[in-house]
Amino acid sequence: MPTAPKPKPAIFHLAYPIKDKEATRTFYRDILGCHQGREAPTWIDFDFFGHQLSFHLKPESFATPDPTNQVDGKDVPVRHFGAVLPWNEWHALRDRLIEAGTEFVIKPYIRFKGETGEQATMFFLDPSGNALEFKSFKDPSQIFAA
Structure with a gap:
């Protein structure tokens, strides 16, 4: 009896x-290294670390500032997205962002150093002001550790 194909992991949209x-295209393609997908006059898609990220032109969406919450004594943007990268890839991205002159909302740092869930994290904004967080776990098995 043939073996059933292994299910593919879910890809988020x-x-x-x-x-x-154009500023979005330059940032996601040239700074973050995302492959561009389809586009139309009012939207553009990217392969965001294996996931589908779509951006729609809607400048009026930015009329009010986004809220923040205190985490580790830092103002973390409540609405944000990003990716969990392997340790070395996170550090390479951090270095590329610094070289590109990125202004960080929360500068790259290590949380929970030497503890369960030790992770590198950083927050910055894209050209539209959307908040991104990239993180990496020293031990990837601790991503969902309580």
Whole structure:
């Protein structure tokens, strides 16, 4: 009897507003290294670390500031997205962002150093002001550790 094909992991789809399609294209393609997918006059897609990220031109979405919450004494944007990268890839991205002159909302740092859930994290904004968090776990098995 043939073996059933192994199910593929779920790929998430996330759609966010943007102010400027060309600035978004440059940032996600050239700075973050995301492959561009389809586009139309009012939207553009990217392969965001294996997931589908769609941006829609909607500058009026940015009329009010986004809320924050205190985490580790830092103002963390409540609405944010990002990716959990392997340790070395996170550090390489951090270095690329610093070299590109990125202004961090929360500068790269290590949380829970030497404890369960030790992780590298950083927050920054894309050209439209959408908050991104990239993190990496020293021990990936602790991503969902309580």
